[in-house]
Amino acid sequence: MTVTTAKWTIEDYHHMIAAGILSGRQVELLNGEIIDRVPEEEYHAYSSDEAGExxxxxxxxRAKIRQAKPITLPQSSSEPEPDIAVVQRLGRDYRQHHPYPENIFWLIEYSNSSLNKDLEVKSKIYAAAxxxxxxxxNLQTAQLIVFRVPTAEGYQSQSTLTQGEINPLAFPDVAVSIKRLIGD
Known part of the structure; x- marks a missing residue:
């Protein structure tokens, strides 16, 4: 006997939200599956909030900082909620839709207990998008893991940093302090 998992579309997911089926649940849509999100611990919440500011x-x-808000990735039937999404300023357009891949400069996830999901599952979804x-x-090791050069199979470049500054690809003239991101 073959077991088949039902895959949900973004439209299905929005209908469930509108109908209240997912009310009170912390979930996100990843590759057509509704996945529970781990509640934020204090260190996670503090660090991501400080980094957002x-x-x-x-x-x-130059950009809009969206904290813990959905983004829509139609090609993978995914609507994750990254801790920080650095996106284009589209004003009222976001009343009609969450940011699409073409609106996103870069994404940041803060990870402790969700590290495997963020490094394996989400990185592949984001690269494919x-x-x-x-x-x-990585809140466990106080490291910044940077993924760049997306392909359909995943990111081709991955580096790990613990100090200094990084210049985002979208804003090469901006130096971001790794210490400030990690929350030290």
Whole structure:
């Protein structure tokens, strides 16, 4: 006997949200599957919130910083909620849709207990969506893991940093302090 898992579309997922089926549940849609999100611990919440404020200061009007809000990746039937999405400023357009891949400069996830999902599952989803840059803050080791050069199979470049500064691909003139991102 073959077991088949039902895959959900983004439209199905939105209907479930609108109908209240997922009310009170912390979930996200990844590759057509509804996945529970781990609640944020204090260190995770503090670090991602501080980093969001820091990026708002650094980027000003050049980008919108969305914290723990959905993005829509139609080609993979995914609607993840990254801790930080650095996106184009489209104003009221976001009343009609979450940011699409072409609206995203880069994404950041803060990881502790969700590290495997963020490094393995989400990195492949983001690369397949052609998101040029994806950062994972490993809260266990105080490291920034940088993914670049997306392909359909995953990112071709991965580096790990613990100090200094990094210049995002979308804003090469902006120096981001790794210490400030990690929350030290």
């Amino acid at each position: 820091y990026l708002i200061y650094l980027l000003g009007d 052609n998101i040029s840059e994806y950062w994972v803050i």
